[in-house]
Amino acid sequence: MQSIRRYYNEKSGTYDSQFETLYYKVYDAITWKYTGPYVPTNPQSLVLDAGGGTGRWSVRIAKKGCKVVLVDISDRMLAQAQARIDREKLHDRVIMKKANILDLDYPDETFDLVFCEHTLFLFPDISHVVKELTRVLKKNSTMIISAQNKYTMAMTYLPDDPKKKQWN
Numbered sequence: 621m622q623s624i625r626r627y628y629n630e631k632s633g634t635y636d637s638q639f640e641t642l643y644y645k646v647y648d649a650i651t652w653k654y655t656g657p658y659v660p661t662n663p664q665s666l667v668l669d670a671g672g673g674t675g676r677w678s679v680r681i682a683k684k685g686c687k688v689v690l691v692d693i694s695d696r697m698l699a700q701a702q703a704r705i706d707r708e709k710l711h712d713r714v715i716m717k718k719a720n721i722l723d724l725d726y727p728d729e730t731f732d733l734v735f736c737e738h739t740l741f742l743f744p745d746i747s748h749v750v751k752e753l754t755r756v757l758k759k760n761s762t763m764i765i766s767a768q769n770k771y772t773m774a775m776t777y778l779p780d781d782p783k784k785k786q787w788n
Contacts, residue, residue, distance in 0.1 A: 675714065678714050
């Protein structure tokens with residue numbers, strides 16, 4: 621987890637720039653088309669954005685009317701998310717928490733929806749992640765998890781500056 625935290629802390633300042641590419645614009649449009657209808661609009665509903673990074677999905681979800689808990693392991697990604705939440709004036713709808721999604725500090729059946737996008741590939745055994753996310757999801761509720769292909773995973777590990785040395 622330490623190397624993941626370090627990677628995303630380093631990448632946080634430029635992380636969102638990748639989503640300006642045509643690939644991600646299409647990906648995001650398709651993702652939202654099929655995700656949006658599952659997002660609760662009740663202001664009392666609580667959604668978990670697991671590994672939510674800079675909050676790009678948390679904002680969209682919160683704008684539907686529910687409350688969102690964004691958890692991420694990277695302090696700097698959370699700082700970027702806080703800036704986004706501030707710009708969007710969603711302080712009353714989005715709660716941010718530094719946490720490891722393998723060990724969430726929430727009781728069983730807390731969330732009305734669990735959303736986990738571009739995160740599972742970081743874990744050697746995704747069954748542990750899914751088990752923990754299922755634990756905090758209310759019975760008969762929806763969990764939305766994206767699974768990446770090799771192209772997307774490779775894009776994640778490319779350096780911003782190819783001449784810069786990569787760490788493990």
